[in-house]
Amino acid sequence: MDTTLRDGEQTQGVSFAPEEKVSMATALLGKLKVDRIEVASARVSKGEQEAVAKINAWAEKSGYANCVEVLGFVDHTRSVDWIVEAGGKVINLLTKGSEKHCREQLRISHEEHISRIKQTVEYAQSQGLLVNVYLEDWSNGYIDSPEYVFAHTEALRHLGIKHFMLPDTLGVMSPKEVFDSLTDMTSRFPELHFDFHPHNDYGLATANVMAAVEAGISSIHCTINCLGERAGNASLSQVAVVLRDKMDMKINIREDHIVDMSQMVASFSGKFVASNTPVLGADVFTQTAGIHADGDQKGGLYETKLNPERFARKREYALGKMSGKASLAKNLQSLGITLSEENQAKVLARVVELGDSKQKITTDDLPFIIADVITGSDYQHITLTGCSISSRLDEKTHVAIDVDIYGEPHTATGSGNGGFDAFTVAVDKILNLYQMSLPTLIDYEVHIPRGGQTSALTEAIVSWQLENGSKTSTRGVHANQVYAAINAALRMANMLLQTAKQKQIS
Numbered sequence: 001m002d003t004t005l006r007d008g009e010q011t012q013g014v015s016f017a018p019e020e021k022v023s024m025a026t027a028l029l030g031k032l033k034v035d036r037i038e039v040a041s042a043r044v045s046k047g048e049q050e051a052v053a054k055i056n057a058w059a060e061k062s063g064y065a066n067c068v069e070v071l072g073f074v075d076h077t078r079s080v081d082w083i084v085e086a087g088g089k090v091i092n093l094l095t096k097g098s099e100k101h102c103r104e105q106l107r108i109s110h111e112e113h114i115s116r117i118k119q120t121v122e123y124a125q126s127q128g129l130l131v132n133v134y135l136e137d138w139s140n141g142y143i144d145s146p147e148y149v150f151a152h153t154e155a156l157r158h159l160g161i162k163h164f165m166l167p168d169t170l171g172v173m174s175p176k177e178v179f180d181s182l183t184d185m186t187s188r189f190p191e192l193h194f195d196f197h198p199h200n201d202y203g204l205a206t207a208n209v210m211a212a213v214e215a216g217i218s219s220i221h222c223t224i225n226c227l228g229e230r231a232g233n234a235s236l237s238q239v240a241v242v243l244r245d246k247m248d249m250k251i252n253i254r255e256d257h258i259v260d261m262s263q264m265v266a267s268f269s270g271k272f273v274a275s276n277t278p279v280l281g282a283d284v285f286t287q288t289a290g291i292h293a294d295g296d297q298k299g300g301l302y303e304t305k306l307n308p309e310r311f312a313r314k315r316e317y318a319l320g321k322m323s324g325k326a327s328l329a330k331n332l333q334s335l336g337i338t339l340s341e342e343n344q345a346k347v348l349a350r351v352v353e354l355g356d357s358k359q360k361i362t363t364d365d366l367p368f369i370i371a372d373v374i375t376g377s378d379y380q381h382i383t384l385t386g387c388s389i390s391s392r393l394d395e396k397t398h399v400a401i402d403v404d405i406y407g408e409p410h411t412a413t414g415s416g417n418g419g420f421d422a423f424t425v426a427v428d429k430i431l432n433l434y435q436m437s438l439p440t441l442i443d444y445e446v447h448i449p450r451g452g453q454t455s456a457l458t459e460a461i462v463s464w465q466l467e468n469g470s471k472t473s474t475r476g477v478h479a480n481q482v483y484a485a486i487n488a489a490l491r492m493a494n495m496l497l498q499t500a501k502q503k504q505i506s
Contacts, residue, residue, distance in 0.1 A: 001034070001037065001038060001219060001220070001222070002034045002036070002037050002038070002222055002223065002236055003037070003197075003221050003222070003223055003233065004037075004227055004236075005021050005025060005037065005038065005040065006040055006070075006071055007197075007221075007228050007233055008224065008227030008228055008233065008265075008269075009227075010229040011228060011229065011232065011269065011271060012229075013271075014227065014270070016268055016269070018048070018054070019051075021039065021052075022054045022055055022058070024268065025037055025059075026058055027261055028224075029059065029062070029064045030062065032253060032254055032258065032261050033252045033254045033257075035067065036067045036069060037068055037069065038069045038221075039052055039055055039068055039070060040052050040071070041070070041072075042070055042071060042079035042091075049082060049085065052068075052070060052086040052088065053087050055068055056068055056086055056088055057087060060087065065089050066089050066090060068088065068089065069092050069132065070083045070092065071092045072092065072093050072094065073093070074093065074094070074095060074113070074117050074120050075120065076116070076119055076120050076123060077123055079091065080120065080123050080127055084129070088129065089129060089130060091130070091131055091132070092133070092163075093117065093120060093121065093131060093132065094134045094136055095113070095117050095133050095135060095136065096113060096135075096152075097136050097137050097141045097152065097166070098137040098138065098140050098141025098144060098145065098149075099141060099144065099148035100137075100140070100141070100144060101136060101141070102148075110148065110151065114152070114155045114156070117155075117156065118155075118156075118159065121156075121161065125160065130162055131159070131160070131161050132165055132195075133164055133165065134165045134167060135153070135164065135165065136167060136169055137167070137170070138168070138169070139166075139168040139170070142185075143173075143177075143181075153188075154189075157191075162193065163193050163194075164192050165194075165195040165197055166185065166194055166195065166197065167198075167199075168197065168199055169197075171199030171204070171205065171230070172201070173204070173208060174208075175204065175210065175211035178196070178198075178208045178211040178212050179212070182194065182211075182215035182217055186217070193219065194219070195217070195219035195220070195221060196208075196217045198212070198220075198221070198233065198234045199232070199233055199234075200234060201231045203231070205234035206242055209234055210247060213243065213247055214247075220234070220243075221233065222235065222236035223236060224262055225265050225269070225277075225280070226273075227271065236258075237279040238278050238279060240255065241255070241306060245306065255310045255311055256310070259313060260312075279306075279311060285313055285315050285316060286315075287302060287317050287327075290324025290326060290327050303315070317330040319331060319355065319362070320351065320352070320354075320355030320361055323348065323351050323352060323355065328344060328348050329344075331363045332344075332366070334363060335363060335366060335367070337366075337367075337370065343370075346373045350369050350372070354457070354477075354479070361457065365449055365456060367449075369457070372459070372475055372476070372477040379498050381493075381494050381497035382404070382494055382497060383490075384401065384402070384486070385402045385403060385404055385409070387399065387401050387423070387483075387486070388401075389419045389482065391418075396416060396422070397422045398414070398422060399414050399419060399422035399423050399425075399426050400412075400426070401413075401427065403427070405430065405497065410430045412426040412427070412429040412430050414427075414428075414429065418482075419486075420444075420482055420486065423482075423486050423489065427489065427490075427493060431493060434497070434500065436496050436500065438489060438492060438493065439464040439465055439466050439467065439492065439496075441462060441463070442463050442465045442471065443461075443462070443473075444461075444463070444485065445460070445462075445463075446459070446481055446485075447461070455479065457477055457478070457479055458480065458484040459476070460476045460478075460481065460484035460485040460488045461474070462474055462475075462485060462489060462492070472492075472495075474488045474489070474492045474495070475491070
């Protein structure tokens with residue numbers, strides 16, 4: 001049972017709009033194929049009731065009427081009427097599962113609480129609702145006063161309640177405690193259907209689910225992206241794969257829609273998963289070390305049952321300073337590009353060099369790097385050894401550069417309308433010492449890969465008008481747009497210096 005739309009909305013700063021709730025509810029049941037969803041708390045607001053009504057109307061038409069549940073309170077008619085007005089079929093009644101909550105929050109006796117619960121249950125059933133009950137704070141209740149929990153369950157066991165839902169409300173239990181307590185509950189009340197509702201305060205939610213299932217529990221509550229109060233609830237994606245892979249359980253979840261659902265919830269909630277989040281994170285199917293790529297290339301040595309294709313994803317091999325030949329080969333294979341061993345070595349050297357100055361190089365960056373390496377000249381008459389760019393709003397940009405030409409060091413400064421303009425002024429001061437200057441710039445293009453991020457490599461292509469009237473273009477690649485253009489200009493300067501050197505020889 002997914003409770004993203006109810007318990008998940010208790011995440012700090014999360015409030016779903018009615019239209020968002022409807023979209024998520026239909027996707028959870030219709031695409032992801034969860035068995036049940038809990039979509040709201042009764043009596044919250046008129047807008048909430050309208051959203052629940054729309055969800056229920058869709059569910060009725062689509063065959064999911066009894067799969068939509070709403071949290072209600074022990075208030076006799078009020079929650080029930082709210083749910084019935086919204087077209088609901090199921091109420092999840094919030095009762096106190098610990099003696100301390102009953103005594104200190106409700107400030108009534110347990111007998112009085114049971115009397116009020118029975119009154120609300122009878123009214124709900126008279127209105128045609130199926131009734132489930134939460135034993136709120138059950139875990140602490142079981143630890144502190146198990147007799148209260150047993151008496152509470154015993155008092156309700158013959159009321160026709162469908163699910164007795166046992167929450168680890170504050171996420172305090174360990175897997176052994178979960179197993180022992182739930183084994184006790186199921187053996188004492190074998191005819192009752194218990195749900196387990198874990199929280200993740202100790203990071204044990206998924207492990208506790210495993211313990212609950214081992215104890216015989218067949219209904220588990222989760223949220224998408226681990227949403228929920230404090231550290232959140234059990235993550236549906238993690239629970240689903242663990243139940244399948246580690247416990248051989250048959251479940252209805254469509255794994256190929258897990259990531260889609262995660263992205264929808266992240267977009268609507270504004271709470272995004274970390275890049276290393278199991279199953280969902282951007283990097284969890286990426287091999288970074290070259291030795292791992294080599295092992296996969298030779299025999300899938302670093303692949304597991306938890307493969308990305310299950311989730312409509314694909315395995316990636318990171319490019320950077322830790323890349324090896326296999327990392328590059330895997331990426332070239334995915335792009336359908338074939339390179340000679342010589343060019344592969346050049347491209348790999350460039351990848352490693354870029355990796356030292358850039359956090360991440362993607363497969364989309366690779367065509368830029370290949371073009372830059374293969375079309376570039378092998379000669380390096382001028383090399384940039386230092387560059388400082390200073391820029392302020394509404395002021396000219398200032399550049400200070402250090403270069404070597406034929407092994408001789410030079411420094412110069414320049415000012416201009418932007419970093420590239422200032423650089424060309426500075427480099428021309430040095431080239432003038434060799435009776436040359438950069439040609440006239442006639443075009444300047446900047447590209448990033450399709451779907452590229454703000455951190456993507458930048459390709460700058462600069463077109464020049466040469467003295468003889470011909471035109472040529474040079475390319476530069478860098479994570480920084482200005483330095484990509486600077487690399488293109490340095491390539492042009494190298495061409496000029498090569499031409500001058502050839503003239504001297506002839």
